[in-house]
Structures are given as C-alpha cells and as structure tokens.
Amino acid sequence: MNKNNPTRSGPAAFHVATLGALLAAVCGLSVAKSADEGTEASETTELSPIVVVATRTPRPLAEVAGTVTIINAETIADQMAGNIADLVRYEPGISAPRRTSRFGHSGYTLRGIGGNRVAIEIDGVPVADRFEIGNFSNSGRDLVDVNLIERVEILRGPASALYGSDAIGGVVSYFTHAPENLVSAYGRARFGFSSGYLGADDSAFASARAAWAQPDYGGLASFTYRDG
Numbered sequence: 001m002n003k004n005n006p007t008r009s010g011p012a013a014f015h016v017a018t019l020g021a022l023l024a025a026v027c028g029l030s031v032a033k034s035a036d037e038g039t040e041a042s043e044t045t046e047l048s049p050i051v052v053v054a055t056r057t058p059r060p061l062a063e064v065a066g067t068v069t070i071i072n073a074e075t076i077a078d079q080m081a082g083n084i085a086d087l088v089r090y091e092p093g094i095s096a097p098r099r100t101s102r103f104g105h106s107g108y109t110l111r112g113i114g115g116n117r118v119a120i121e122i123d124g125v126p127v128a129d130r131f132e133i134g135n136f137s138n139s140g141r142d143l144v145d146v147n148l149i150e151r152v153e154i155l156r157g158p159a160s161a162l163y164g165s166d167a168i169g170g171v172v173s174y175f176t177h178a179p180e181n182l183v184s185a186y187g188r189a190r191f192g193f194s195s196g197y198l199g200a201d202d203s204a205f206a207s208a209r210a211a212w213a214q215p216d217y218g219g220l221a222s223f224t225y226r227d228g
Helices: 011-043 073-078 179-183
Strands: 067-072 118-122 149-156 170-176 189-198 203-213 218-227
Touching: 067 073, 073 149, 179 189, 179 203, 179 218
Parallel strands: 118 170
Antiparallel strands: 067 149, 149 170, 189 203, 203 218
C-alpha cells in the first residue's frame, strides 16, 4: 500500500460500500414512489355533476346547453339558510322577493323575470301559481321547507318547450331528502334540530326532523313551526 495515497481496505471499506448501496436503494425507492403518486394524481378525474332540470333526464352538467345552478344540502347548511331568500342570496341574477303582506316570499326572479313566469317544482310536482285578491291577500310560492331540501337545480332562461308557458323566465326544481341518504353515514336512524330568527319581520322558526331506513323500507318525519 502506498503511504502517500492510502486506500481503504478491509472491514471498514466493506461497511462503507454496503451503506452506500443501501442509501442508493432507498433513494431509488423514494423516487419511484413519488413517480407512482404523481401518476395516480394525474389519473384522478373529477366527474361533472348530474342535472335533471335542463332536459328532464339525468345528464352531466358539462353537456347541458343552458345555465344551471346547483345548490346542495352542504351549501345550504354552510350558509345557514332559513328560507328561499337565504337559499339564493349568493347567486348572481337570482332573488326571492318578499311581499309586504303576511304571505312572505312570492317566489323567484331570474334575470329580471319573476312571478308565475318562473316554474317551480318539488320532486317533479309543479307548485301552484300565486294569485292576488286585493292588496292584503297575495299568496306566495314559498311552499317548501328548506331543511328538507337535498338539492336545488335552477335553470336560467326560457324552458317553455319542456315545462310549458310557466317557464318563460326559467325553472327552479327542488329535490327533497330521501331517508336512506340522510342516515347513510349515521347507521339506521338520524335526528336533527335547527332554529333561527329573522329580524326583517321579527320572526322565528324551529324545525325537527327524524329519519330511519331499513333495507326494504324507510321513513322521514319533519315538523317546522314559524311565527312572525
């Protein structure tokens, strides 16, 4: 061995070489794992929401020509919506005017068109038109309990070809909760309670809901009290 240029040999050199090989193997596995995770992330595809209101048949939102807004139960809960005006307060071009009479909200206005020119459905059943008998007998179309809504689909623009002359301004379609959807993450039964207060008319409400589901049958009971 040349003393001026010493070279490691023996057990020490063997251990150094072994450690280097192990480090190289670990680095190689980490790089391979990162590449696999990147490939899996790139293969993840976000599916387009399914809507019914635009064509009366389930279709992906990306394939619908009209402008459709979807408001689901999670959004309703996050916004603490207590009525239909709260339901659409963050949606541009959509409002729910409130009458000065005791009948509350008259319905929806879509892009400036409201009243009976906007069709409203609850689980596919049309809501009755509003009417006026004098200055203090105006009926509204606020006939749905917000706590029972699973999803709202709002179609902006004319849809008379599918919904008749009542849909000149658009369509608002409610889909209420099904028992199995409510209890899917809670076992076979679920109970909920909510309350709120509206300072505009000094009104308060309280709502209780119970749902249960079995493999072959289920049920949903709801009670809401409003005073204002």
